[in-house]
Amino acid sequence: MRYESLLDACGETPLVGLPRLSPPVAPDAPGVRLWAKLEDRNPTGSVKDRAALWMVRTAEEAGTLRPGDTILEPTSGNTGIALAMVAKLRGYRLVCVMPENVSAERTTLLRMYGAEIIFSPAAGGSNQAVATARQLAVEHPDWVMLFQYGNEANARAHYETTGPELLRDLPTITHFVAGLGTTGTLMGVGRYLRDKVDDIEIVAAEPRYGELVYGLRNIDEGYVPELYDPDVLTRRFSVGTRDAMLRTRQLLEVEGLFAGFSSGAALHAALAVAHEAVRAGRQADVAFLVADGGWKYLSTGAYAGTLAEAEEALEGQLWA
Amino acid sequence: MSVDVRIPTILRSYTGGEKSVGASGDTLAELIDDLDARYPGIRGRLVTDEGALHRFVNVYVNDEDVRFLGALEAKVSDGDTVTILPAVAGGAPITR
Numbered sequence: 001m002r003y004e005s006l007l008d009a010c011g012e013t014p015l016v017g018l019p020r021l022s023p024p025v026a027p028d029a030p031g032v033r034l035w036a037k038l039e040d041r042n043p044t045g046s047v048k049d050r051a052a053l054w055m056v057r058t059a060e061e062a063g064t065l066r067p068g069d070t071i072l073e074p075t076s077g078n079t080g081i082a083l084a085m086v087a088k089l090r091g092y093r094l095v096c097v098m099p100e101n102v103s104a105e106r107t108t109l110l111r112m113y114g115a116e117i118i119f120s121p122a123a124g125g126s127n128q129a130v131a132t133a134r135q136l137a138v139e140h141p142d143w144v145m146l147f148q149y150g151n152e153a154n155a156r157a158h159y160e161t162t163g164p165e166l167l168r169d170l171p172t173i174t175h176f177v178a179g180l181g182t183t184g185t186l187m188g189v190g191r192y193l194r195d196k197v198d199d200i201e202i203v204a205a206e207p208r209y210g211e212l213v214y215g216l217r218n219i220d221e222g223y224v225p226e227l228y229d230p231d232v233l234t235r236r237f238s239v240g241t242r243d244a245m246l247r248t249r250q251l252l253e254v255e256g257l258f259a260g261f262s263s264g265a266a267l268h269a270a271l272a273v274a275h276e277a278v279r280a281g282r283q284a285d286v287a288f289l290v291a292d293g294g295w296k297y298l299s300t301g302a303y304a305g306t307l308a309e310a311e312e313a314l315e316g317q318l319w320a
Numbered sequence: 321m322s323v324d325v326r327i328p329t330i331l332r333s334y335t336g337g338e339k340s341v342g343a344s345g346d347t348l349a350e351l352i353d354d355l356d357a358r359y360p361g362i363r364g365r366l367v368t369d370e371g372a373l374h375r376f377v378n379v380y381v382n383d384e385d386v387r388f389l390g391a392l393e394a395k396v397s398d399g400d401t402v403t404i405l406p407a408v409a410g411g412a413p414i415t416r
Contacts, residue, residue, distance in 0.1 A: 126408065127408060240383075
């Protein structure tokens with residue numbers, strides 16, 4: 001495939017079958033198959049390239065983002081890296097707000113792209129990064145906060161691209177499974193597939209972190225992304241660190257796929273619905289989203305040693 | 321005392337520091353009533369005055385979100401595990 005620029009190479013990712021991880025069925029029973037949508041095959045290696053590009057383009061078209069402007073975003077992860085690439089190529093300054101304890105890989109890469117980093121207190125995690133970014137937006141009214149958690153262009157990127165790609169490549173799709181973060185992927189793909197496919201099931205795999213993460217949270221100050229509409233989902237699973245790690249390793253060991261932890265969580269939920277389909281004797285084509293590869297997470301140590309050691313390495317960490 | 325309820329750190333002041341407590345009931349609502357009888361005040365942290373689950377509280381029966389299983393009317397039975405968690409923003413960092 002040839003593209004005019006890196007931005008044009010966003011999307012059109014492969015959908016690959018996982019014949020060894022798909023549950024076996026009796027010879028005369030309907031097939032139950034698992035499929036992985038490889039979003040690590042995007043320009044900066046994650047699904048977030050779609051959201052970043054759509055949010056920037058939408059703001060440009062609306063005239064709210066003009067050449068030389070400063071983009072502000074609370075993110076330390078894939079969205080920051082994706083926005084940094086888009087900002088560099090389209091001529092914007094990027095300021096990322098992230099918890100102060102984010103890994104060196106992230107800050108080094110963001111700074112290489114020319115992004116500036118403002119740290120928020122580690123103890124508040126991502127909720128605090130969101131709050132800090134909102135405060136900065138008030139102090140700097142000329143900065144443009146795209147705000148992935150509430151920007152409809154985030155979900156629309158998936159309504160216009162990821163969803164149609166999935167249906168084109170897998171017309172028999174019965175389930176779509178993805179991790180739940182900003183909720184943009186599930187909302188966009190979910191709405192598209194609900195429009196096109198009768199009885200489609202949209203399944204969320206929400207990471208359940210170690211206890212330390214929640215120990216810092218006050219229930220009255222929680223946060224639910226503005227994009228989230230529970231009516232789009234059919235079911236929502238909470239996937240613990242150990243299950244996510246186990247499935248992330250199985251992806252590599254059984255199917256040769258080196259993925260990030262959120263993909264393991266999605267696989268865990270995908271297997272749950274696949275096994276239900278086998279028990280019910282129903283045909284199922286379950287597509288789940290591989291949001292990124294495993295490279296950025298190697299330094300956590302969670303790919304090595306026993307599962308118990310991996311779980312310990314991720315205690316207190318937001319791994320998806 | 322047939323259902324195992326996992327209590328988040330922030331609510332353990334109600335359970336005398338216990339991470340997990342037993343409770344009984346056929347539905348989540350009955351389960352929370354049972355909890356509140358023994359740990360007074362905990363219901364008010366989970367359920368609003370209007371009788372709905374608090375917006376920033378997530379409750380799971382065997383790892384599935386109760387909001388997709390009938391919310392407070394979700395069925396619970398012997399041997400189930402109920403997990404209570406605060407809502408957090410996703411897409412977040414791996415820390416050192």
